[in-house]
Amino acid sequence: MKEFFNMGGYALYVWGSFGMTALLMIAEPLLVRSRRRSTLRRVSRLVRSKHTGEQS
Amino acid sequence: MLPWFSAIAIILIVVGLYMGFFVAPTDYKQGEGYRIIFVHVPASWMSMFIYLVMAFWAAMGLIFNTRISAMMVQALAPTGAMFTFLSLWTGAFWGKPMWGTWWVWDARLTSELILFFLYIGYIALHSSIDDNRRADRASAILVLVGVVNIPIIYYSVKWWNTLHQGASVSVNSGSSMATIMLVSMLVMALGFWAYSIAVALGRVRSIILERERDSTWVSELAEMRR
Numbered sequence: 001m002k003e004f005f006n007m008g009g010y011a012l013y014v015w016g017s018f019g020m021t022a023l024l025m026i027a028e029p030l031l032v033r034s035r036r037r038s039t040l041r042r043v044s045r046l047v048r049s050k051h052t053g054e055q056s
Numbered sequence: 057m058l059p060w061f062s063a064i065a066i067i068l069i070v071v072g073l074y075m076g077f078f079v080a081p082t083d084y085k086q087g088e089g090y091r092i093i094f095v096h097v098p099a100s101w102m103s104m105f106i107y108l109v110m111a112f113w114a115a116m117g118l119i120f121n122t123r124i125s126a127m128m129v130q131a132l133a134p135t136g137a138m139f140t141f142l143s144l145w146t147g148a149f150w151g152k153p154m155w156g157t158w159w160v161w162d163a164r165l166t167s168e169l170i171l172f173f174l175y176i177g178y179i180a181l182h183s184s185i186d187d188n189r190r191a192d193r194a195s196a197i198l199v200l201v202g203v204v205n206i207p208i209i210y211y212s213v214k215w216w217n218t219l220h221q222g223a224s225v226s227v228n229s230g231s232s233m234a235t236i237m238l239v240s241m242l243v244m245a246l247g248f249w250a251y252s253i254a255v256a257l258g259r260v261r262s263i264i265l266e267r268e269r270d271s272t273w274v275s276e277l278a279e280m281r282r
Contacts, residue, residue, distance in 0.1 A: 004077075008088035013153050017092045017146035021099065024138050025251065029062075032258040039262040047275040 061254035068247030075240035083237075092150040093237070097224075098245035100143040102252055103171060104206050106136035110178075111203045114196035126192035127267065129199060130182060131260035135252050137175035143168060155219055163212040164220035167205060174202040188267060 007014040076094035083090035110129045117125035147165065148158040159165065178195050185191035213222045224233050233241075268274050 007091070008082065010087060010089035010091075010153055013089055013149045014091055017095055017149040020145050021095045021142050024142060028135065028138060028255055029258070032255055032262075035262045036258065039265050043265050043269045043274065046269055050275070 058254055058257045061250045061257065065247050065250035065254055068243055068250060072240055072244035072247050075236070075243060080237045080240050081234070086154060089150070089153050092146050094241055094244050096143065096146040096150060097241055098248045099139045099146060100168070101245055102248050103136060103140040103143050103168070104209060105249075106132050106139060106252060107171065107174070107199075107203070107206060110136065111199050114199040117192060118196050118200075123267070124264075126188075126196065127260050127263045128256070129178075129192075129196065130263055131256045132252075133175055133179050133182075134259070135255050137172065137179065139248070139252075140168065140172040140175055144172065151219075160219050162219045163216040164209065164218050167209040167212050170205055171202075171209060174198075174205060178202075 005011060005015075072094065076091060080091070080094075082088055110132045113125040113128040113132070116122060117129065144165070147168075151160070152158050178198055181198055182191045182195040185194060212218060213220055265274060
């Protein structure tokens with residue numbers, strides 16, 4: 001186990017590469033999802049305000 | 057389609073990581089350090105491939121004036137920029153132990169850095185113009201001009217004497233890698249490919265909603281009735 005994480009002395013380089021890749025490839029889908037939610041909220045508020053504006 | 061591509065991406069990347077770390081043997085020259093290849097090469101391929109797809113959509117947008125193509129370009133750009141950054145980052149973490157330096161002004165590395173600036177330039181240009189249609193046109197031209205950089209990156213290791221090694225996988229001469237290493241790398245590349253499609257589709261949904269917010273179909277969406 002310890003040997004595996006040591007990566008034959010290349011631990012910093014191997015895990016530095018895989019770590020940054022994992023970080024970005026997990027963060028990006030989360031950002032996309034939060035953007036989707038905030039867009040839905042904003043657009044639906046716009047649509048509703050337009051509707052009430054037409055009725056009054 | 058989005059959940060499918062997400063699932064394919066996760067499965068392929070997990071399998072690719074397993075093969076890359078536990079099945080593929082240690083390299084005789086670079087020891088365990090070579091395992092960076094399993095993210096470096098797929099990320100570099102995607103950085104170039106996404107740019108070509110963006111250029112395709114940009115051309116479609118300019119020729120046929122279709123709105124969705126410009127939105128696809130916009131949705132792909134951040135993912136492409138991310139993979140270009142990862143390619144440079146993992147390259148630096150590979151160059152340090154093998155070449156003794158994080159960075160050299162080598163043709164391959166420099167042209168990949170230019171690719172990164174092209175992505176950033178596209179995003180900056182597009183967001184600096186308020187009118188969407190004008191932003192689409194101007195930035196599509198930028199993307200198309202930047203396409204010349206892609207063959208430069210690809211052939212840089214042949215045209216110049218570079219510190220970066222030549223291609224390990226080539227259409228003409230096949231592969232110079234052990235089969236199991238190659239298969240692990242291809243599985244990772246396919247996983248990254250599915251990931252890119254999933255993220256771009258997810259992003260384009262928001263862009264479409266933003267841009268079409270005044271249209272009737274958006275106001276009739278089920279999600280708006282809450």
